[in-house]
Amino acid sequence: MKRTPLARSGRIKYKPRKARVGKTGTVRLDAAGMAKLREAVYDRAMGLCEMPRGKRVCGRWAGWLSGQLAHYPKSRGAGAGDTEAETRWSCAACHRTVSD
Numbered sequence: 001m002k003r004t005p006l007a008r009s010g011r012i013k014y015k016p017r018k019a020r021v022g023k024t025g026t027v028r029l030d031a032a033g034m035a036k037l038r039e040a041v042y043d044r045a046m047g048l049c050e051m052p053r054g055k056r057v058c059g060r061w062a063g064w065l066s067g068q069l070a071h072y073p074k075s076r077g078a079g080a081g082d083t084e085a086e087t088r089w090s091c092a093a094c095h096r097t098v099s100d
C-alpha cells in the first residue's frame with residue numbers, strides 16, 4: 001500500500017495560474033485580470049452591494065476594502081466565469097449568504 005508520508009520534504013510548489021478559457025468556455029482570469037475585473041465591477045456598482053436581498057438589491061455600502069467580488073447568479077464552482085456579467089459587487093454579509 002502506497003502512502004503519502006506525513007512529513008513532506010521541501011515546500012509545496014504552486015503553479016502560477018494563468019488566464020485561460022476552460023473546457024466549457026468558462027473565462028478564468030489570472031491575478032492581474034482579476035484585479036482589473038474587481039475594479040471594473042466596483043466602478044459599475046459605485047461601491048454599493050449589488051446582491052439581491054429579497055426583491056430588492058442590498059445596496060449597502062461595501063467599500064474597496066470591505067467589499068467583495070462575488071460570482072453571481074452562478075457560483076464559480078457552478079461554472080461562472082470571471083466576467084463582469086457573471087460577477088456582482090457584494091458586501092461581506094451577502095457574499096457569505098450566497099456562498100453557502
Ligand SMILES: [Zn+2]
Nearest residue numbers: 049058091094
Ligand atoms: Zn449586501
